[in-house]
Amino acid sequence: MQILIKGWVKPMTDAVQYLKMNGLGNDFVVLDARQKPLKLSHDQVRWIADREQGIGCDQLIVLEYSPLDGVDVFMRIYNAEGGEVDACGNATRCVGYLVAEELGKKAVTIHTNAGLLNAELNGDVVSVDMGTPRLEWDQIPLAEEFEDTTGIELQIGPIDAPVLHTPSVVNVGNPHAIFWVKDLDAHDLERFGPMLEHHPMFPERANISLAQVLDRDHIKIRVWERGAGLTQACGTAACAVAVAAVRKDLTDREVTISLPGGDLQLEWRASDHHIIMTGPYELDGEGTLPAELFEESAA
Ligand SMILES: N[C@@H](CCC[C@H](N)C(=O)O)C(=O)O
Numbered sequence: 001m002q003i004l005i006k007g008w009v010k011p012m013t014d015a016v017q018y019l020k021m022n023g024l025g026n027d028f029v030v031l032d033a034r035q036k037p038l039k040l041s042h043d044q045v046r047w048i049a050d051r052e053q054g055i056g057c058d059q060l061i062v063l064e065y066s067p068l069d070g071v072d073v074f075m076r077i078y079n080a081e082g083g084e085v086d087a088c089g090n091a092t093r094c095v096g097y098l099v100a101e102e103l104g105k106k107a108v109t110i111h112t113n114a115g116l117l118n119a120e121l122n123g124d125v126v127s128v129d130m131g132t133p134r135l136e137w138d139q140i141p142l143a144e145e146f147e148d149t150t151g152i153e154l155q156i157g158p159i160d161a162p163v164l165h166t167p168s169v170v171n172v173g174n175p176h177a178i179f180w181v182k183d184l185d186a187h188d189l190e191r192f193g194p195m196l197e198h199h200p201m202f203p204e205r206a207n208i209s210l211a212q213v214l215d216r217d218h219i220k221i222r223v224w225e226r227g228a229g230l231t232q233a234c235g236t237a238a239c240a241v242a243v244a245a246v247r248k249d250l251t252d253r254e255v256t257i258s259l260p261g262g263d264l265q266l267e268w269r270a271s272d273h274h275i276i277m278t279g280p281y282e283l284d285g286e287g288t289l290p291a292e293l294f295e296e297s298a299a
Helices: 042-049 089-103 189-197 235-247
Strands: 017-023 026-032 059-064 073-079 107-112 115-122 125-129 168-171 175-180 207-215 218-225 254-259 262-268 275-280 282-288
Touching: 017 089, 026 089, 042 059, 042 073, 059 089, 073 089, 089 107, 089 115, 089 125, 089 235, 089 275, 089 282, 168 235, 175 235, 189 207, 189 218, 207 235, 218 235, 235 254, 235 262, 235 275
Parallel strands: 026 059, 073 107, 175 207, 218 254
Antiparallel strands: 017 026, 017 282, 059 073, 107 115, 115 125, 125 275, 168 175, 207 218, 254 262, 262 275
16 A cells, blocks of 8 residues: 655555544544555454544545546545445545645545545645535435425434424435534433434434534534444534525525534535535544454454
8 A cells, every 4th residue: 555645655565554534523544445455344344443442433434546537536435333335524625635635736536425526625624515415305315205304304202302303304425314402512412313313214324413503604513423423523414504504594605513523614505506615634643454454254
């Protein structure tokens, strides 16, 4: 593997090296499989993501070559629980930085399972065009038909009722349900997050956000991520919340989304309905995965 970031040039060896990165505390192990393909099992991903036995991360990111002309990289995303997913906003900013630095470009195109995303490096921040949201019930997807996805009826039983109700649902490459609350800290997201993530209304499960509107240009959120649990930040959740807030006329199109790990700037552009997410990236360190992880019995 060879990582050609300035100051991070590595010789080609058989050892699998990684970078550790984060976007507002949502952390990633990044592997470069462009020189040597890497196929990872659920168990290997889970081991790498495990904070006690492994390296520890919310998502594992694998860089590959994209088969498409003019595209700079393919980004494969795994949740800590081992499953592959299609979108990750914070990782897109981190990978945008890595690849822009590597290629000496300001703007790069990242191929993901959710589509092609353009990322632009501007000093300490990266802006990503996250594309257009999918808002129809079967695009979220939901188990039942709803005409209006700005607020759906959801039977949630006794877990925190009647305070939590009628979430907005949005798909930005992955499914999100947003519960609007008056006080973010009055809810035990760690307790009911897993139940809502697995609610039968969400056949592909869902990322669950609590959102408190502070002003027409400011929302505070906390997120229970599908397949990863509570995180310091979730970029796609911020995108979904920004879209849902505009649809409910709670905010304007440009909004600051505050997460436990820090702030993201979001714009749901009026001209083409694309979502533009801007925020920081951080390179935390590097390491080598243990060879035993790739021995036959461990795979
Ligand atoms: N942390 C990410 C989202 C990662 C995927 C998500 N947990 C899912 O299962 O859809 C982000 O920054 O968007």
